[in-house]
Amino acid sequence: MSDIPIPGAPAPEPPPVEEPTEPVPPPGPKPDQSAPQVRTPTGVRAHDDQGVNAQQGEWLTTSGGVRLRETDKSLKAGERGPTLLQDHHLREKITHFDHERIPERVVHARGAGAHGTFVAYGGAESVTSAGFLAEGRETPVFVRFSTVLGSRGSADTVRDTRGFATKFYTDEGNFDLVGNNMPVFFIQDGIKFPDIIHAGKPHPDREIPQAQSAHDTFWDFVSLHTEAQHHTIWNMSDRGLSRSYRMMEGFGVHTFRLVNAAGETSLAKFHWKPKLGVHGLLWEEAQMLGGFDPDFHRRDLADAIEAGAHPEWELGIQVFPDTPEQTYAGIDLLDPTKLVPEEVAPVQKIGRMVLDRNPSNFFAETEQIAFHVGNLVPGIDVTDDALLQARLFSYVDTQLTRLGGPNFNQIPVNRPHAPVNDMLRDGFHQDAVHRGVAPYHPNSLDAGCPFLAGDPQGAFRDNPVTVPETVKQRAQSASFDDHFSQARLFWLSMTPVEKQHIIAAYSFELGKVYEPAIRERQLQCLANIAAELCGGVAAALGLPAPSPTVELADPEPSPALSMLGGSYPPDGRVVGIVAGPDSGADQIDGVRTALSGAGMTPLLIAPTGAPVGGELAVQRTFATARSVEYDALVLADGASAVAADPQLLLLVEEIFRHGKALLAWGDGAEAIASAGIAVPAPGVKAVGSGAEVAAELPDLLAAHRSWERFALS
Numbered sequence: 119m120s121d122i123p124i125p126g127a128p129a130p131e132p133p134p135v136e137e138p139t140e141p142v143p144p145p146g147p148k149p150d151q152s153a154p155q156v157r158t159p160t161g162v163r164a165h166d167d168q169g170v171n172a173q174q175g176e177w178l179t180t181s182g183g184v185r186l187r188e189t190d191k192s193l194k195a196g197e198r199g200p201t202l203l204q205d206h207h208l209r210e211k212i213t214h215f216d217h218e219r220i221p222e223r224v225v226h227a228r229g230a231g232a233h234g235t236f237v238a239y240g241g242a243e244s245v246t247s248a249g250f251l252a253e254g255r256e257t258p259v260f261v262r263f264s265t266v267l268g269s270r271g272s273a274d275t276v277r278d279t280r281g282f283a284t285k286f287y288t289d290e291g292n293f294d295l296v297g298n299n300m301p302v303f304f305i306q307d308g309i310k311f312p313d314i315i316h317a318g319k320p321h322p323d324r325e326i327p328q329a330q331s332a333h334d335t336f337w338d339f340v341s342l343h344t345e346a347q348h349h350t351i352w353n354m355s356d357r358g359l360s361r362s363y364r365m366m367e368g369f370g371v372h373t374f375r376l377v378n379a380a381g382e383t384s385l386a387k388f389h390w391k392p393k394l395g396v397h398g399l400l401w402e403e404a405q406m407l408g409g410f411d412p413d414f415h416r417r418d419l420a421d422a423i424e425a426g427a428h429p430e431w432e433l434g435i436q437v438f439p440d441t442p443e444q445t446y447a448g449i450d451l452l453d454p455t456k457l458v459p460e461e462v463a464p465v466q467k468i469g470r471m472v473l474d475r476n477p478s479n480f481f482a483e484t485e486q487i488a489f490h491v492g493n494l495v496p497g498i499d500v501t502d503d504a505l506l507q508a509r510l511f512s513y514v515d516t517q518l519t520r521l522g523g524p525n526f527n528q529i530p531v532n533r534p535h536a537p538v539n540d541m542l543r544d545g546f547h548q549d550a551v552h553r554g555v556a557p558y559h560p561n562s563l564d565a566g567c568p569f570l571a572g573d574p575q576g577a578f579r580d581n582p583v584t585v586p587e588t589v590k591q592r593a594q595s596a597s598f599d600d601h602f603s604q605a606r607l608f609w610l611s612m613t614p615v616e617k618q619h620i621i622a623a624y625s626f627e628l629g630k631v632y633e634p635a636i637r638e639r640q641l642q643c644l645a646n647i648a649a650e651l652c653g654g655v656a657a658a659l660g661l662p663a664p665s666p667t668v669e670l671a672d673p674e675p676s677p678a679l680s681m682l683g684g685s686y687p688p689d690g691r692v693v694g695i696v697a698g699p700d701s702g703a704d705q706i707d708g709v710r711t712a713l714s715g716a717g718m719t720p721l722l723i724a725p726t727g728a729p730v731g732g733e734l735a736v737q738r739t740f741a742t743a744r745s746v747e748y749d750a751l752v753l754a755d756g757a758s759a760v761a762a763d764p765q766l767l768l769l770v771e772e773i774f775r776h777g778k779a780l781l782a783w784g785d786g787a788e789a790i791a792s793a794g795i796a797v798p799a800p801g802v803k804a805v806g807s808g809a810e811v812a813a814e815l816p817d818l819l820a821a822h823r824s825w826e827r828f829a830l831s
């Protein structure tokens with residue numbers, strides 16, 4: 119029988135450890151340091167090459183390297199007397215501790231990251247000279263995913279936009295693609311950013327609610343500043359409730375300018391397409407997870423990578439001619455509240471990214487990584503999008519406070535893999551010992567070094583764009599005034615069940631708004647988007663549905679905007695296996711092995727923590743298992759013995775209510791029937807033996823949920 123370590127499994131009892139009296143080389147990892155006990159399908163622990171000891175040497179020292187003879191008692195005047203100021207070791211230890219925290223990001227404070235590799239397919243050479251996009255070129259990357267509004271300790275599963283920021287450590291320097299999981303933004307001009315964020319953050323008097331948009335100030339702002347309405351409908355869709363960071367699209371949002379080797383320019387939008395499809399949580403699941411597992415997305419990403427289910431995305435670009443108008447199919451490419459439907463401008467795939475390594479230290483890597491939209495490589499440039507222009511300023515500025523000075527690019531996770539000769543000097547946290555006397559240009563003392571690259575290798579190339587003679591003004595073009603047509607496009611592109619979720623989301627959020635005038639103003643915005651949407655929300659709020667104040671044509675729906683449809687692999691999907699007290703260990707072990715082999719993560723659930731069949735470690739008891747953790751539930755033969763247990767009934771009922779797969783073998787089907795659920799039903803199946811479970815599950819998980827189960831009103 120194979121022995122597959124399972125995430126969360128009780129660690130084997132360590133031998134009693136006595137405190138050594140002689141220095142010895144650092145011991146191997148303690149069981150509680152070797153987080154989650156998951157193997158790759160090949161049986162190799164992903165962490166093995168990283169070194170998990172907190173300390174590398176044999177002796178405990180001060181930060182000055184002096185060996186310590188005591189660290190448990192402070193220096194006192196007598197056994198019971200006051201502590202002496204001269205205790206340098208105490209002061210150093212406490213002082214360092216006092217300064218362990220740095221300011222959290224003002225937005226996107228809550229996040230998780232991973233290392234990986236990007237491999238270019240080629241094909242982009244005709245539009246960009248960026249070396250890392252040349253065919254076959256491999257580039258190391260670090261990706262940080264995040265929510266926007268919440269503080270660093272907030273729950274992962276709140277309704278929000280998600281950040282999707284990628285640092286490419288290219289041979290030509292760092293390129294940062296600092297995007298979101300939604301292709302449009304709330305505002306058209308960066309000068310409005312503090313306003314939208316102040317409106318979305320907790321109210322300044324009580325500092326509540328945390329990581330929520332369901333409150334007065336958010337809806338006050340977006341209903342007044344109606345260019346936010348398009349982004350807002352994306353938030354109210356299931357895109358605002360990602361199932362996993364691994365199952366999100368990513369978007370550069372702005373239009374960028376690409377430059378090829380001949381100096382020809384085109385405009386482009388960046389897209390990340392996940393191999394696992396785009397999937398959401400249900401609102402009820404998201405709310406439950408906020409309590410049961412606030413770290414759900416962090417855990418999911420790290421567990422999947424550790425288990426060898428490495429998340430993958432393809433990078434794609436939509437390319438447009440660089441015309442003086444900078445529009446395409448009537449859409450203003452400088453307006454970040456607008457997208458260009460994929461059916462109008464197809465997304466051309468130019469490479470693939472795989473995330474395959476978890477950070478070794480969250481603070482050093484995920485917290486200290488500093489993205490910057492101005493980190494551009496030759497061949498990729500910015501446009502005059504007024505939102506992008508403001509971002510070019512903000513991302514360096516914010517690090518000066520957050521990372522404590524101007525040398526944050528010397529922090530290992532930020533360090534370019536290309537040689538750096540920047541002539542920037544001194545400042546807080548200067549790590550380098552620069553030599554010589556001529557950090558200036560031009561110089562003769564260093565033989566003129568370093569030299570300027572010039573075209574075409576040099577970055578920040580000023581493309582010969584004609585700027586018409588104009589006047590200084592705080593204004594924007596009239597094309598930016600259309601705030602509703604693309605929100606309507608989004609609505610019309612949804613399937614019925616997605617529309618139902620959007621109505622429910624607006625109803626919930628506006629139901630939490632106290633000020634009647636704000637609710638009514640937002641209903642007016644919804645009337646301008648679609649009568650069906652407005653009617654549904656108005657009915658839930660018990661308010662009359664207003665008539666539209668703008669006349670909108672019906673755009674051609676864009677099926678690419680819907681999350682439904684398609685069939686996806688089960689990589690990293692979490693499957694609960696419920697065993698009864700007398701379930702046989704052999705069959706259950708066989709099912710677990712087969713599920714792990716197929717890329718899924720099985721968790722064994724039993725009434726108590728007693729090993730199943732006397733030998734299989736249990737990961738969840740009925741007291742600790744809750745349905746929201748699983749994508750599917752399997753009821754093992756022998757589960758009928760506990761079919762009447764209220765905790766199991768709740769588990770089965772919630773899995774069914776949330777449209778997730780239920781599978782049973784042997785008498786396990788009785789546990790499903792006890793919950794009043796017919797077998798078979800859509801996504802509910804009984805099979806003859808455990809051997810059939812692994813063969814059936816991928817099909818049941820392919821569409822994420824059994825959407826047929828959701829009755830549409």
Ligand code: HDE
Nearest residue numbers: 223226262281282283297298308311371508509512513516
């Ligand atoms: Fe950001 N944004 N942003 N943003 N943003 C930051 O930079 C800002 C915008 C995005 O994982 C901050 O290092 C302004 C759009 C992501 O570390 C800050 C404006 C998009 C992340 C900042 C925008 C983003 C940030 C906070 C309007 C999608 C997380 C900490 C002009 C395309 C990066 C930091 C990470 C982070 C400013 C608008 C995405 C303050 C002023 C549009 C994914 O500099």
